[in-house]
Amino acid sequence: APAASAALPPRALGPPPLGPVSPAPRAESGKPSAAACLEECGPEEGGVPADAVLAPLREALDACRPTVQKQVCDDIGRRLTVLGDAWAQGKLSAPVRKRMSLLVQELQRQHWDAADEIHRSLMVDHVNEVSQWLVGVKRLIAESRSLPAAEPAAATDGSAQAGPGPEDP
Numbered sequence: 001a002p003a004a005s006a007a008l009p010p011r012a013l014g015p016p017p018l019g020p021v022s023p024a025p026r027a028e029s030g031k032p033s034a035a036a037c038l039e040e041c042g043p044e045e046g047g048v049p050a051d052a053v054l055a056p057l058r059e060a061l062d063a064c065r066p067t068v069q070k071q072v073c074d075d076i077g078r079r080l081t082v083l084g085d086a087w088a089q090g091k092l093s094a095p096v097r098k099r100m101s102l103l104v105q106e107l108q109r110q111h112w113d114a115a116d117e118i119h120r121s122l123m124v125d126h127v128n129e130v131s132q133w134l135v136g137v138k139r140l141i142a143e144s145r146s147l148p149a150a151e152p153a154a155a156t157d158g159s160a161q162a163g164p165g166p167e168d169p
Contacts, residue, residue, distance in 0.1 A: 048101045050087040054080065056104045057140060064143045072139065079136025086133065096126050103137070112145040 057080055065073050083100075086092050092100075099122050106115040119138050122130050 048097045050084060053097070053100045053104050054084050054087070056108055057083075057137065060107060060140055060144050063147060064140070067147060068143050072143070076136040076140050076143075079133040080140075083133040083137070086129075092129060093126070096122060096129050100137075107141065107144065110144075112141060115141050 058077075061073060061076055061080065064076075087097070099118050103115050103118040103122075106112075106118060116138075119134060119141060122134055
């Protein structure tokens with residue numbers, strides 16, 4: 001009898017999700033298809049090219065490599081690959097793609113808090129879609145934030161906090 005009653009409390013949390021972790025099976029039942037997304041979001045918003053998001057993330061990673069541990073950079077790189085694969089396979093919903101596009105724009109402008117806020121909203125609203133790779137994006141935001149502000153982008157926007165100019169050895 002004690003074993004049976006011990007099995008009851010977890011059920012109060014609700015049944016575990018059915019099927020694989022990827023959101024693919026749910027696509028039929030509630031999420032818009034890729035075609036529906038293009039109509040719903042408009043071609044310019046729903047059709048964010050993966051490269052428009054991945055290229056700046058990889059650039060940010062490259063900028064971190066000289067100062068960040070290799071193991072950390074490699075992990076971020078792996079997670080960016082997972083993001084790229086999910087994007088290429090159509091596993092990311094339009095809202096996730098749109099928010100990632102916004103996140104990258106904030107990252108490029110060095111608006112760290114705004115980028116972090118978008119990351120948090122993705123984690124809260126779309127955890128099933130983003131859990132495998134968003135941790136890497138979060139780490140990338142944190143590492144980019146702690147870099148010495150010596151990139152050319154810093155001169156246009158963050159000149160108050162930036163040093164006199166690029167002084168990387």
